[in-house]
Amino acid sequence: MDLLRANSPLWKRFTGMEEYDPAFTDEYGRFPHYASNQADIMSPTVSKFLVDHGVSFEYPNGKPYALCLTHDVDLIRTTWFGVAEETARALRGRDFRRAGETVGEAIRSLDGRQDPCRNFAEIIRLEEKYGAKSTFYFLARRFWDDGWTYDVERLTDEIRDIVRNGWGVGLHGSPTSIDDLPALREERARLEACAGKRVVGYRSHYLRFQVPTTWENLARTGFEYDTSYGTPYCVGFRNGMCHPFQPYNILSNRLASLLEIPLQIMDFSFARYMHVSERIGWEITKKIINSSRALGGVTTILWHNNYMPTFGEDFYRRILEFGAENDAWMTSAEELCAWWRNQRYTNWQESRESYLA
Numbered sequence: 001m002d003l004l005r006a007n008s009p010l011w012k013r014f015t016g017m018e019e020y021d022p023a024f025t026d027e028y029g030r031f032p033h034y035a036s037n038q039a040d041i042m043s044p045t046v047s048k049f050l051v052d053h054g055v056s057f058e059y060p061n062g063k064p065y066a067l068c069l070t071h072d073v074d075l076i077r078t079t080w081f082g083v084a085e086e087t088a089r090a091l092r093g094r095d096f097r098r099a100g101e102t103v104g105e106a107i108r109s110l111d112g113r114q115d116p117c118r119n120f121a122e123i124i125r126l127e128e129k130y131g132a133k134s135t136f137y138f139l140a141r142r143f144w145d146d147g148w149t150y151d152v153e154r155l156t157d158e159i160r161d162i163v164r165n166g167w168g169v170g171l172h173g174s175p176t177s178i179d180d181l182p183a184l185r186e187e188r189a190r191l192e193a194c195a196g197k198r199v200v201g202y203r204s205h206y207l208r209f210q211v212p213t214t215w216e217n218l219a220r221t222g223f224e225y226d227t228s229y230g231t232p233y234c235v236g237f238r239n240g241m242c243h244p245f246q247p248y249n250i251l252s253n254r255l256a257s258l259l260e261i262p263l264q265i266m267d268f269s270f271a272r273y274m275h276v277s278e279r280i281g282w283e284i285t286k287k288i289i290n291s292s293r294a295l296g297g298v299t300t301i302l303w304h305n306n307y308m309p310t311f312g313e314d315f316y317r318r319i320l321e322f323g324a325e326n327d328a329w330m331t332s333a334e335e336l337c338a339w340w341r342n343q344r345y346t347n348w349q350e351s352r353e354s355y356l357a
Contacts (some may be wrong), residue, residue, distance in 0.1 A: 010189040012036055013240045014046045015248050015320060017034060019201045019211040028175060028206045033238070041231075042287070047295050048242035055294045057345055063329035065293040067319070068300040068336050069127065069134035070259055072172050075306045076118050076150045117306040120158050126313075128322040130194060132330035134307075134316055135168030137203045137226055138194075139186040145174055156194040163195055168332035170201030170227075175208045184221050200224040201333050202301075207232050207263070215256040225337040227300055230263025233273050236289060237264060242297030244340050259337050264288055267315075268300040278315055284317065293326065298336065 018038075019031045026032050033041060059066050079263065102154065122138060127134055140160065141153045152159075161167055171191050177184040192199050202223045204214065209228045218226050231238055247256040267289055270281040292299045303316045322329045331339075 004248065007118075010240065011051055011114055013045040014245075015071065015250050016211040017333060018241050019079055019249065019251060028208045029210060030206070030208055031033070031211070033233045038240075040240075041234060041236035042240065042291070044237040044240055044242035044291055044295060044297060044345075047237075047242045047292075047297055050243070051295045051339055058343070059329040060339065061329070063327055065296055065297040066329040066336060067289070067323045068227070068298050068333055069204070069330055069334055070170075070263075070300065070302050071123060071133055071134060071137065071305050072137045072205075072302060073120075073305050074149065074172070074205070077156065118158075119305055120162055123305065124162070124356070126317065127167075127320065129332070130330065131323045132169055132323065133332045135201060136162055136171050136334040137172035137201075138168045138191055139172045139174065139192040140207065141174045141193075142186075143175075145296060152191060152194055159191075159194045160196055163197060166334055168201065168334040169195045169197075169199060170203060170333065171199050171223075173202055173204050175205050178204055178208060178210075178214050181217060181221055184217065188223075190219070201239055201337070202226045202228065203263075207266075212247060212249045212256070215258065215260065216249065219257045224341075225259040225261055225333060227263055227333055229260050229262040230300070230302075231265060232266060235265045235269050235284060236273070237288075237291075238262060242292035242299065244336065246344070259340060261298065261300055261333055261336060262298045263302055265299065267304055267307045271307075282315065282318060288324065289319075289322065289328075289354055291327075300333075314326065 018036065022031045023035065060215060064211050109274075113203055123134070136159075138155065139149065141148045143151065146232065159169055169191070171188050173187060175185060177187055188199055200223060203226070207228055209215075214228065215226065225244075229238055241262050242264070244259050244261045246258070246261050249256060265285055270276050270278075270284075274281075276284070289299045291297075300315075301318075301319060322328075
């Protein structure tokens with residue numbers, strides 16, 4: 001693995017070395033991709049190097065690659081800002097039918113029981129149709145926390161239904177909790193009480209992530225995996241990996257104990273940051289999935305529950321159809337994490353020497 005020697009370009013990319021002491025961060029404390037020296041975010045260069053040098057991966061039932069399906073539950077009620085945004089998008093595209101449907105859904109949501117954001121059962125039914133499973137990440141903030149949007153306790157019955165069906169539940173940690181370990185433990189305990197089971201997975205709200213602090217704090221509080229390591233600014237491979245991996249801390253010269261399942265595709269990236277149409281977004285999505293597929297990799301998808309009725313359920317259905325037609329293992333983050341560890345696919349990372357030999 002000569003190319004993964006310390007200070008080689010691939011080593012720097014894999015470890016996120018440029019993010020250890022960034023010149024600046026955005027309003028959420030995130031390292032913005034536009035400040036990165038890595039120009040090839042659309043290419044999984046580190047995973048390609050590993051596969052070219054004999055590292056191979058297998059999935060259940062002989063599946064050649066995987067889609068890790070996830071949903072962040074930021075809201076359980078329709079917001080009028082979101083309605084206005086989606087209606088304007090539909091009108092710009094002269095999709096008058098969709099504009100009318102959006103307004104109608106918003107009016108029906110005033111009831112609360114018919115709100116299209118409270119759609120966990122519908123998402124599960126859609127995924128079941130394609131033999132897929134996913135993970136839902138719930139906020140568990142206290143009422144007085146900044147940015148609070150719902151009481152997770154109100155969703156106890158729905159969360160337990162998700163668990164009962166065999167889908168995953170993870171913590172969508174508040175942006176400040178990652179630096180406040182007692183708050184992080186408290187949020188996790190609150191969600192575990194609702195789920196009736198141990199919560200092992202995490203994704204940070206707003207994808208707030210700091211290398212290597214986030215990994216270290218999550219490992220310290222007992223999480224088994226994270227899937228926050230992507231960038232909202234664009235889709236792609238943040239550190240050149242399309243496979244889960246154990247993060248390597250270059251300050252302590254050791255591996256983190258948790259598994260990172262890197263995030264490649266998020267709905268908000270297309271709609272709010274990249275400003276591309278659904279047609280262009282779909283072409284980019286296929287390119288990313290096919291790049292990962294060629295390496296026997298994993299593409300992690302984040303589709304927010306409140307985006308399902310807008311940008312959009314049809315888009316997400318196309319992802320499921322593409323995966324089914326191309327023999328993907330479409331699974332939850334929990335199942336993927338368990339499989340990865342049971343197969344000992346982190347063997348190539350077990351010591352610093354295995355990186356630098």
